[in-house]
Amino acid sequence: MLTFLARRFISSIPVVIAVLALCFLLVRIAPGSPFAAERALDARTKAVLETKYGLSGSLPEQLLRYGSRVLRGDLGDSLKFRGRTVAEIIGQSLPRSLLIGSISFTLALALGIPLGAYAAAQHRGKGDSFFNSLALLTLSTPTFVLAPVSVLVFAFGLKLLPPAGWGTPSQLILPAFCLAIPFIGAAARLTRAGLLDTLNSDFVRAARAKGVSEASLVYRHALRPAILPLVAYAGPLAANILTGSLVIEEVFAIPGIGQFFVNGVINRDVFLVSGVVLVYCFLLLLFNLMADWLTALLDPRIRLSS
Amino acid sequence: MRLSRPAWLILGLLGVLVLAAIFGPVMSPYGVGEVSGNRLAPPDGQHWFGTDLHGRDLLTRLMYGARISLLVGLVGASISLLIGVAYGLVAGYLGGWADILMMRVVDVLYALPRIVLVIVLISLFDLKLKTLLDETFLAPFATHARLLLLFVGLGLVEWLTLARIVRAQVLTIKERPFVLSSRLIGQTTPVILFRQILPQILPIVTTYLTLALPAVILEESFLSFLGLGVQAPLASWGTLLADGASMLNPVATPWWLIVFPAVVLVGCLLLLNLLGDQLRRLDGHAER
Numbered sequence: 235m236l237t238f239l240a241r242r243f244i245s246s247i248p249v250v251i252a253v254l255a256l257c258f259l260l261v262r263i264a265p266g267s268p269f270a271a272e273r274a275l276d277a278r279t280k281a282v283l284e285t286k287y288g289l290s291g292s293l294p295e296q297l298l299r300y301g302s303r304v305l306r307g308d309l310g311d312s313l314k315f316r317g318r319t320v321a322e323i324i325g326q327s328l329p330r331s332l333l334i335g336s337i338s339f340t341l342a343l344a345l346g347i348p349l350g351a352y353a354a355a356q357h358r359g360k361g362d363s364f365f366n367s368l369a370l371l372t373l374s375t376p377t378f379v380l381a382p383v384s385v386l387v388f389a390f391g392l393k394l395l396p397p398a399g400w401g402t403p404s405q406l407i408l409p410a411f412c413l414a415i416p417f418i419g420a421a422a423r424l425t426r427a428g429l430l431d432t433l434n435s436d437f438v439r440a441a442r443a444k445g446v447s448e449a450s451l452v453y454r455h456a457l458r459p460a461i462l463p464l465v466a467y468a469g470p471l472a473a474n475i476l477t478g479s480l481v482i483e484e485v486f487a488i489p490g491i492g493q494f495f496v497n498g499v500i501n502r503d504v505f506l507v508s509g510v511v512l513v514y515c516f517l518l519l520l521f522n523l524m525a526d527w528l529t530a531l532l533d534p535r536i537r538l539s540s
Numbered sequence: 541m542r543l544s545r546p547a548w549l550i551l552g553l554l555g556v557l558v559l560a561a562i563f564g565p566v567m568s569p570y571g572v573g574e575v576s577g578n579r580l581a582p583p584d585g586q587h588w589f590g591t592d593l594h595g596r597d598l599l600t601r602l603m604y605g606a607r608i609s610l611l612v613g614l615v616g617a618s619i620s621l622l623i624g625v626a627y628g629l630v631a632g633y634l635g636g637w638a639d640i641l642m643m644r645v646v647d648v649l650y651a652l653p654r655i656v657l658v659i660v661l662i663s664l665f666d667l668k669l670k671t672l673l674d675e676t677f678l679a680p681f682a683t684h685a686r687l688l689l690l691f692v693g694l695g696l697v698e699w700l701t702l703a704r705i706v707r708a709q710v711l712t713i714k715e716r717p718f719v720l721s722s723r724l725i726g727q728t729t730p731v732i733l734f735r736q737i738l739p740q741i742l743p744i745v746t747t748y749l750t751l752a753l754p755a756v757i758l759e760e761s762f763l764s765f766l767g768l769g770v771q772a773p774l775a776s777w778g779t780l781l782a783d784g785a786s787m788l789n790p791v792a793t794p795w796w797l798i799v800f801p802a803v804v805l806v807g808c809l810l811l812l813n814l815l816g817d818q819l820r821r822l823d824g825h826a827e828r
Contacts, residue, residue: 252648260660265667370817374809376758378765378778379802382785386798390788397788481765485785496766499659507656515651 235530239523246522250515254304257511258297261504262289268313268502287313289504300505304512310505314497320509323494328513330400331490334482335475337406338414342475343468345414346421347461353422354429354460355452365422372419380412381485398487409486413479417471424467428460458532465532469525470518547818554811561610564603570596572604572775583796590796592783598796601775602804608776609757609808612691616756617749619695620702625745627699628706629733633714643707646700654759658693659768665689690769694756702748709741750816754809761805777805 269283284290287310288299303310309320353365388408389397396405432438433456441455442448480492491510498506565572570587576595583590589598631642649657670685713719714737722736757777763769764778765785772779784797 249644249647249651252644253651256648257652257656260656264660264663266663366817367814370813371806371810374754374813375806376762376809378762378785379781379806382781382788382798383802385788386793386795390793481762484766495653496655499656500768511653511656514653518651 235527238530239527242523242526243519246519250512250519253515254508254512255297255301258300258504258508259293261499261502261507262293262296264502266502268504287311287505300508309509309512312498312503312506314501314503314506320505323506324491324509324513327489327491327494330488331479331483331492334406334409334413334479334488334490335472337410338417338475339468339472341410341414342417342421342471346418347425347457347464349418350422350425351429351452351457354426354433355448357430357433365426369419369423369426372415373423375416376481377412377416378481378485380415381409381482384408384412385485398485400488405486409479409482409488413475413482417475420467420471421464424464425461428463429456432456432460462529462533465525465528469522472517472521544818544821547815547822550811550815550818554808554815557606557808557811558610560603561606565600565607568597568600568603570600572596572600572773574600582794589800590794592794592797593787598780598800601780602777602800605775605777605780605801606804606808608687608770608774609760609778609805612694612760612776613753613757615691616694616698616760617752619692620698620752620756621745621749623695624699624702624748625706625738625741628703629710629737631703632707632710633729633733633737635711635714639707643704646703649697650700654697655763655766655768657697658690658763661693661696662686662689684774687770687774690760690763694759698752698756698759702745702752705744705748706741709744710737713737713740747816747820750812750819754812754816757805757812758809777801777808781805 267280269280281290288303289296291299300310309324312318312320312323315323349365349369353362353369356362356365385397385408388395395408396402397408398405429452433452438451438456441451446455479488479490480496482488483490483492484496491513494506495510497503498510574596576591578587578591579593579595587597587599589602591597592601627642627646631639634642666686666689669689673685719732719736722732727736760769760776761778761781764776765782767782770776770779781798781801784794784801787794787797
């Protein structure tokens with residue numbers, strides 16, 4: 235098992251390197267300079283600044299310089315937020331995004347799986363088609379629609395929750411729910427499809443023939459194998475929730491990593507953008523490995539063959 | 541192809557939306573950018589959906605935005621379809637090292653945040669395309685160079701999923717006896733790819749199209765919401781929603797500026813998703 239995970243990890247490293255290099259190059263070749271703020275800089279000042287930050291010379295040279303620095307564990311300085319290193323910015327903002335993301339992720343699974351299981355048990359009944367439309371509705375409601383509407387209703391209309399900001403637990407509720415709702419629908423649909431597949435399989439028929447009750451059949455026997463597609467989906471989902479939080483952070487004024495990322499892209503803040511992308515890649519990799527591990531844990535066949 | 545009654549209903553509603561996008565702005569008594577002193581008027585008989593900060597009629601702007609949002613969806617989805625199918629076909633059929641390499645490229649692009657790709661693409665080629673168009677008979681479109689690039693850019697980032705699906709399909713199909721027989725009778729690789737294998741994967745491709753359409757519309761509104769997509773004076777559903785969201789305040793929020801764009805966008809996405817659901821049911825591999 236460990237060797238399998240290690241092999242997966244090592245084979246992903248070239249992809250991470252390629253993503254990082256591509257991202258660095260893309261931001262560098264985009265027109266507009268990170269140093270030109272309000273007015274254009276004269277050529278000499280620009281050259282001095284570029285040398286100072288290691289952005290002088292040809293693109294491959296710059297990339298090599300950046301790469302060797304990253305290998306030494308130095309993500310560089312932010313070009314826009316002067317005097318702050320990228321590592322500092324990520325260190326401050328990432329925990330906030332991770333907190334909201336993990337609450338949403340838990341919500342998505344904790345509500346999505348039982349809902350999907352219930353719908354599968356109700357298959358072809360009234361509840362099923364209602365559930366299906368509801369799941370499609372949540373999937374069709376992007377976070378950037380949900381966020382302003384929920385602020386309008388719950389913060390300003392009903393005055394139940396604070397509209398924005400960061401610091402108290404009540405300020406977490408709206409953003410976390412807005413982020414989670416589309417994923418609740420997705421998780422429920424995957425659970426339902428997986429369950430219906432397993433409910434048609436032989437071992438379930440055998441269990442039913444032995445007189446196992448329908449509820450215990452769904453929740454105790456079929457759920458474990460049925461959840462496999464969801465596990466495979468949950469890996470990228472966990473990382474996705476972080477990019478989904480981009481809009482959430484904007485609307486709710488949360489100083490998370492997404493806000494710095496968008497600003498970085500607009501300002502051509504190459505080290506900040508690349509640094510965030512690197513973190514994102516590693517999170518994606520980590521969650522995918524966890525999904526692999528969970529899959530093996532849930533499915534004995536995979537465990538044996540590895 | 542026999543459609544169920546709900547499918548006809550969905551198609552009908554979508555048709556209304558398309559008609560409103562085409563004819564609505566022409567029939568409206570107000571211009572898209574027409575400002576008036578009647579600012580932030582709530583919905584009434586004169587302005588059915590109310591007016592915005594500059595006194596512009598929201599309904600007219602929404603119908604105009606529908607043109608851009610729907611067009612982005614169609615063009616972007618078609619581009620992603622062409623690239624995804626071609627890429628997946630070639631990778632799956634060639635196999636071996638070519639396949640590994642091509643799929644690694646897809647992995648890399650998958651992990652790269654899309655907004656980086658789209659923004660760089662737009663800002664890199666914006667001016668170039670503008671000057672290029674100015675010299676040809678397409679000069680009237682030159683001012684919309686950015687929009688054209690947005691269309692293409694979204695298509696260029698959306699094809700990855702389809703490439704993976706098509707490749708997986710081709711991997712199984714190319715082992716089937718009929719492919720071997722066509723090779724035996726001396727058909728060339730392009731003929732086998734496009735005449736033998738492509739028809740086999742078409743059902744999956746049409747299903748994917750109904751998924752890609754809302755996905756591209758969503759992506760465009762997302763970028764526009766962040767201020768990175770469609771730019772003023774043009775408006776799409778995303779920019780209209782962003783305008784409304786920027787007016788959020790505890791004292792007197794003009795709710796119509798948020799609610800109507802939200803309802804239109806969610807309604808359109810929901811209809812497209814429902815249509816996709818119905819089509820998959822028709823395919824038979826989804827009555828689950």
